[in-house]
Amino acid sequence: MEKKNIVFVGRSLDGYIAGKNGELDWLDSVPDSNQVEMGYTSLMEEIDALVMGRTTFEVVCGFGGEWPYKKHVFVLSNTLREIPENLTGKVSLLKGSPKEVLEQVHAKGYFKLYIDGGRTIQDFLRADLIDELRITTIPILLGGGYPLFGELPAPLRFDHVASSLFLNQIVQDCYRRSRS
Numbered sequence: 581m582e583k584k585n586i587v588f589v590g591r592s593l594d595g596y597i598a599g600k601n602g603e604l605d606w607l608d609s610v611p612d613s614n615q616v617e618m619g620y621t622s623l624m625e626e627i628d629a630l631v632m633g634r635t636t637f638e639v640v641c642g643f644g645g646e647w648p649y650k651k652h653v654f655v656l657s658n659t660l661r662e663i664p665e666n667l668t669g670k671v672s673l674l675k676g677s678p679k680e681v682l683e684q685v686h687a688k689g690y691f692k693l694y695i696d697g698g699r700t701i702q703d704f705l706r707a708d709l710i711d712e713l714r715i716t717t718i719p720i721l722l723g724g725g726y727p728l729f730g731e732l733p734a735p736l737r738f739d740h741v742a743s744s745l746f747l748n749q750i751v752q753d754c755y756r757r758s759r760s
Contacts, residue, residue: 583691585631585682587701588623588714589728596725597698602639609720610749618716618746627651629690631681633697634660637671654685656700678707702730713738713755 590607591597608614634657653671663671674681695704704710738755745751
């Protein structure tokens with residue numbers, strides 16, 4: 581069974597994935613950007629499940645409306661004890677190191693994973709457990725906020741696979757982990 585951990589994330593020109601107060605409204609700062617398919621649909625068809633941090637989970641829950649994921653979501657948290665009743669069967673809580681989390685998720689039969697959430701992405705990168713980065717850059721400078729990348733114990737090399745341009749402003753770059 582092929583195992584793959586994919587990051588699919590939007591960031592500002594200056595490398596932030598959320599503003600200083602966690603705001604995400606800037607992701608829609610390019611007119612009509614929410615009308616253009618930028619690979620999210622194909623990603624959802626490709627993966628088996630999502631692994632996200634508690635903060636990202638709480639942000640998604642705060643959007644209201646229907647739960648946006650058709651795939652199972654594993655939420656990493658040391659503090660949450662239960663999930664909302666309406667998400668029973670759709671969301672599971674896990675804790676542990678990234679490697680331990682993957683062992684638990686793989687034991688449940690999920691192998692192609694979308695890794696989401698700033699701290700979760702950084703933790704998986706530090707453990708060298710990310711196979712692909714799909715980074716969409718929005719042409720805005722936030723001047724601060726939550727950075728996409730953090731410190732690493734050693735450099736990680738990625739090969740550039742593709743770039744796409746949307747609405748003549750939004751650039752999406754895809755990278756695959758170089759293991760050679």
